[in-house]
Amino acid sequence: MEWLQQLVNGISLGSIYALIALGYTMVYGIIKLINFAHGDVFMLGAFIGFYAIARWDLGFFPALIIAMLLCAIIGVIIERVAYKRLRNATRIAALITAIGVSLLIENTVIYFRGASPEAYPEVLSNKSISIFGANISSQSIMILGVTIVLMILLQFIVHKTKIGKAMRAVSHDPDAARLMGINVDNTISATFAIGSALAGAAGVIFGVYYTRIDPLMGVLPGLKAFVAAVLGGIGSIPGAMVGGLVLGVVETVVSALGYSLWRDAAAFVILILILILKPSGIFGKNTREKV
Amino acid sequence: MAEKKTLKRFASLFLASTLIAGALAACSNEGTTKESGGSSSSESSDVIKIGANLELSGPVASYGSSIGDGAELAVEEINAAGGIDGKQVELVKVDNKSDNAEATNAAIKLATQDKVTAMIAPATSGNVIATAQIANQNKIPTVTASGTAPNVTENADGTINDYVFRTCFIDPFQGVVAANFATSELGAKNVAIYADNASDYAKGLAASFKEQIEANGGTVVAEEAYVADDTDFKSTLTRIKSANPDFVFIPGYYEEVGLIVKQARELGIEAPLMGADGWDSPTLVELAGAEALNNTFITNHYSSQDPDETIQGFVDAFEAKFSEAPNAFHALGYDTVYYLKDAIERAGSTDGEAIQKALAETKDLSLITGTFSVDEKHNPVKSATVLEYVDGNQEFNSKVNP
Numbered sequence: 001m002e003w004l005q006q007l008v009n010g011i012s013l014g015s016i017y018a019l020i021a022l023g024y025t026m027v028y029g030i031i032k033l034i035n036f037a038h039g040d041v042f043m044l045g046a047f048i049g050f051y052a053i054a055r056w057d058l059g060f061f062p063a064l065i066i067a068m069l070l071c072a073i074i075g076v077i078i079e080r081v082a083y084k085r086l087r088n089a090t091r092i093a094a095l096i097t098a099i100g101v102s103l104l105i106e107n108t109v110i111y112f113r114g115a116s117p118e119a120y121p122e123v124l125s126n127k128s129i130s131i132f133g134a135n136i137s138s139q140s141i142m143i144l145g146v147t148i149v150l151m152i153l154l155q156f157i158v159h160k161t162k163i164g165k166a167m168r169a170v171s172h173d174p175d176a177a178r179l180m181g182i183n184v185d186n187t188i189s190a191t192f193a194i195g196s197a198l199a200g201a202a203g204v205i206f207g208v209y210y211t212r213i214d215p216l217m218g219v220l221p222g223l224k225a226f227v228a229a230v231l232g233g234i235g236s237i238p239g240a241m242v243g244g245l246v247l248g249v250v251e252t253v254v255s256a257l258g259y260s261l262w263r264d265a266a267a268f269v270i271l272i273l274i275l276i277l278k279p280s281g282i283f284g285k286n287t288r289e290k291v
Numbered sequence: 292m293a294e295k296k297t298l299k300r301f302a303s304l305f306l307a308s309t310l311i312a313g314a315l316a317a318c319s320n321e322g323t324t325k326e327s328g329g330s331s332s333s334e335s336s337d338v339i340k341i342g343a344n345l346e347l348s349g350p351v352a353s354y355g356s357s358i359g360d361g362a363e364l365a366v367e368e369i370n371a372a373g374g375i376d377g378k379q380v381e382l383v384k385v386d387n388k389s390d391n392a393e394a395t396n397a398a399i400k401l402a403t404q405d406k407v408t409a410m411i412a413p414a415t416s417g418n419v420i421a422t423a424q425i426a427n428q429n430k431i432p433t434v435t436a437s438g439t440a441p442n443v444t445e446n447a448d449g450t451i452n453d454y455v456f457r458t459c460f461i462d463p464f465q466g467v468v469a470a471n472f473a474t475s476e477l478g479a480k481n482v483a484i485y486a487d488n489a490s491d492y493a494k495g496l497a498a499s500f501k502e503q504i505e506a507n508g509g510t511v512v513a514e515e516a517y518v519a520d521d522t523d524f525k526s527t528l529t530r531i532k533s534a535n536p537d538f539v540f541i542p543g544y545y546e547e548v549g550l551i552v553k554q555a556r557e558l559g560i561e562a563p564l565m566g567a568d569g570w571d572s573p574t575l576v577e578l579a580g581a582e583a584l585n586n587t588f589i590t591n592h593y594s595s596q597d598p599d600e601t602i603q604g605f606v607d608a609f610e611a612k613f614s615e616a617p618n619a620f621h622a623l624g625y626d627t628v629y630y631l632k633d634a635i636e637r638a639g640s641t642d643g644e645a646i647q648k649a650l651a652e653t654k655d656l657s658l659i660t661g662t663f664s665v666d667e668k669h670n671p672v673k674s675a676t677v678l679e680y681v682d683g684n685q686e687f688n689s690k691v692n693p
Binding site for chain 2: 002005006009010012013114115116117119122126128130135137206210211212217220251252253255256258260261263264
């Protein structure tokens with residue numbers, strides 16, 4: 001039952017990509033900015049969770065909630081300090097600022113605690129359950145559960161609440177939304193807060209699942225999640241979820257076939273192919289040019 | 292409007308201060324890592340300077356700083372006992388940041404600015420090779436405590452790096468010991484190899500292990516590789532599991548090995564796992580967890596639980612100074628200084644060529660990590676120790692002679 005096991009491995013990896021990809025896609029959807037600092041918010045989330053568990057002796061769920069809250073605040077601060085003033089600047093200026101913020105966060109963390117890795121303490125009991133010959137750890141079921149709950153919650157916020165409605169309106173047409181009395185600034189901040197909270201949650205989950213965290217851990221998962229977002233159709237929330245899961249499974253299949261050294265390459269080949277063949281992604285709408 | 296302005300001012304102040312903090316961070320780093328800078332020009336003949344080009348930060352910082360601590364203890368003891376030929380020893384530490392290019396720079400600095408008599412080379416093989424040319428050119432005898440790849444002392448064309456020596460045994464020997472241990476002690480027949488694809492060290496170990504296990508009549512049922520900095524090994528481990536090996540050899544460094552061991556156990560691989568000295572770090576136990584590490588073995592340079600008297604004397608002295616049990620890198624760093632001391636005394640001078648000759652002629656030198664003589668390829672011929680992890684602690688299993 002090797003293939004069932006591989007599928008489980010792929011979905012676990014993919015659900016982490018999906019959580020990070022959601023933040024990318026939401027921010028892109030609303031202000032057309034690829035927020036490259038997003039991977040570093042994910043890293044900060046992992047560290048906040050680590051300190052909450054290891055230093056303050058909290059359980060998994062309190063640590064998860066603290067990490068999400070603090071990351072939401074950090075996300076809003078990043079937006080207010082670095083991106084807000086660039087809202088009417090060229091796209092490239094905002095993009096370069098995002099890369100700058102990313103480097104600033106990484107090096108600030110390295111300055112304060114050094115670059116050495118940290119091992120996550122074991123907070124969730126880890127038993128293996130054997131189903132059809134595949135070993136599924138109780139941790140990965142828990143993680144998948146948390147991911148699904150967060151995604152449902154997100155769908156609910158976006159489609160059923162007032163702020164969600166505002167977000168969709170701003171994403172559609174910011175000027176018209178402003179004319180309708182929507183506070184665009186607050187809506188954008190809310191988007192950053194929600195996206196960053198999801199990245200923080202992904203950070204804690206990553207730490208619990210893979211144990212090792214370090215200040216540069218956000219770089220590669222951040223890029224992979226970006227690929228996932230593009231694959232699903234950037235700007236589309238279901239697209240990010242599907243893109244993340246597909247990417248996780250594809251990477252696992254590549255390793256399972258014995259090409260483990262090509263795994264990272266596979267992710268970026270997907271990015272190139274998608275950009276050439278279907279730039280709007282799996283779920284993307286054909287973008288209409290505004291005149 | 293006024294409010295907006297203050298906010299703006301606050302924001303720019305915040306940005307400016309973070310920038311300044313960053314700049315200061317860079318400065319202060321310079322300050323601490325190059326702590327030797329000040330005394331470099333003052334050359335006095337009653338001090339023997341030994342440079343230490345070590346991984347004090349970066350991914351394998353645990354090795355470099357351990358060697359540094361061991362060397363420090365040895366220097367302290369030697370100075371307290373009157374120094375080498377009446378001269379005090381001064382240890383000049385430089386951080387090579389676990390990076391090849393930085394290792395070369397650090398060697399140049401030690402050779403040309405600090406004008407050291409001898410150097411302790413970096414901990415990992417790749418970094419030692421990066422300093423070999425500098426050592427040969429400046430005729431500075433260089434000893435690596437733990438660079439185990441054969442090509443550290445012997446170049447690909449068979450020539451010897453005249454000024455490069457080592458205190459540890461070499462990879463092929465570790466691979467052979469592991470293979471023999473697997474066959475005779477564990478009865479392994481179908482083995483899997485999962486090696487770090489990016490390091491000379493792991494590739495060398497995997498090659499010699501494979502050769503020996505096949506000579507012993509075993510079969511390699513799976514041979515896989517990973518890249519450093521990976522975090523998800525499950526898909527490859529699942530592949531290994533389906534090949535159903537009764538023994539898995541994992542040469543690599545602790546940062547990845549810790550995760551591999553944990554994930555292997557989660558996937559239900561119960562076979563004994565074995566590695567080499569690259570596993571030896573407290574971080575390994577934190578990453579893998581004590582339970583997952585049960586039924587794993589490593590070959591190593593020494594064990595702090597070895598009942599031997601001189602070893603226990605060293606362990607006590609080390610614990611008194613650093614209040615922790617010394618690992619193999621501590622012991623090797625300590626031995627490296629005594630290895631140099633022995634050679635400098637026999638050479639009777641601080642001249643590079645004389646020390647080089649004395650190092651090459653070392654015979655039956657008794658140190659913590661074993662008694663050794665140096666062969667014509669500058670490799671010490673010495674014994675290896677096999678350790679077993681039991682509930683997160685390394686337990687002495689057996690000693691294997693070459």
